[in-house]
Amino acid sequence: MAKCLVTGGAGFIGSHLCEKLLEQKNEVICVDNFFTGAKRNIARLLANPNFELVRHDITFPLYLEVDEIYNLACPAAPIHYQRDPVQTTKTSVHGAINMLGLAKRIKAKILQASTSEVYGDPIVHPQPESYWGNVNPIGPRSCYDEGKRCAETLFFDYWRQHKMPIRVVRIFNTYGPRMTVDDGRVVSNFIIQALRGEDITIYGDGSQTRSFQYIDDLVEAMIRMMGNKNDFIGPVNLGNPKEFTIKELAEKVVEMAGSKSKIAYKPLPEDDPKQRQPDIALAKKELGWEPKIPLEEGLKKTIKYFKEILSEK
Ligand code: NAD
Ligand code: UDP
DSSP, X not given: OOEEEEETTTXXXXXXXXXXXXXXXXXXXXXXXXXXXXXXXXXXXXXXXXXXXXXXXXXXXXXXXXXXXXXXXXOOSHHHHTTSHXXXXXXXXXXXXXXXHHHHHHTOEEEEEEEGGGGXXXXXXXXXXXXXXXXXXXXXXXHHHHHHHHHHHHHHHHHHHHOOOEEEEEEOOEEOTTOOTTSOOHHHHHHHHHXXXXXXXXXXXXXXXXXXXXXHHHHXXXXXXXXXXXXXXXXXXXXXXXXXXXXXXXXXXXXXXXXXXXXXXXXXXXXXXXXXXXOOHHHHHHHOOOOOOOHHHHHHHHHHHHHHHHHHO
């Protein structure tokens, strides 16, 4: 049993992580400024005596006593992180400095939720952790991509300079219940469009690929990474290597939602990566982990969640 701090704990991934950590009998402090997170995501955890909620923006210093810090605070969907790009970079960079400073002071282990976006629009496929990426430093996605890259740099400098026990995970596209309705991500967009009988908006010709990891698989891997006893610090890719084209995903969602929606093709956004697929050999070797939940099973649970949400509105 450990005392854990989860920044961004009221968000999509953070809320599932808080829930799992509590299930495993840990104490959890959730820190969130509710920029994209929602109280409903953690509402059922509030009654748990091992759970505590702190409203705080991690770009400002924080002092708490914990054993482990999971640093997830940062808007993750392009629509959200592009709303205030300067704040996005601040959250990634100042947030990392504040959380690393806290970890150093209280001698806590600290895990950074990094992203596959550190690879940018990759020219190596699939992407191993040794690939340095192909990132535009001045484009509309740069506040997120470069912010996350700088956060990784900080983590590794704290490790080299201060010998701190760090962990860095690079998360690939993850989906599941509690994704926000308006986040513009492909899985939530398609499911909502299918449930409402609206056109399914494919950007470009739909031949670009993504691999989709169900939330429960990711949470399992993050907890294993924090707890690994081999001093394996990463960075490690966490994702589902099974690749789908966006067109295949659209067709699957329409079919599974029992929808009559038609496909509508829209322009491809700037800097939209053509392919993205994790190489997870390292996670398999070091963590004995690989994703277990196939797309159909995860989509079923996610469609059920969005049906409930839409019926409340
Ligand atoms: P999310 O937007 O649902 O959650 C982010 C949470 O951080 C929200 O609750 C938000 O209110 C909070 N937050 C934002 N700025 C903050 C600040 N300055 N101080 C305190 N809290 C703040 O996104 P998510 O999908 O749950 O992503 C969580 C983490 O995982 C992020 O760091 C993201 O970069 C990373 N990640 C997610 C994915 C994915 O597919 N969802 C992929 C790669 C990486
Ligand atoms: N996409 C799409 N229609 C949508 C939303 C997204 O075709 O309504 C495409 C988008 O252009 C990208 C892929 O789906 O090629 C994944 O987009 P998302 O924003 O979910 O994730 P990311 O681009 O960050 O991987």
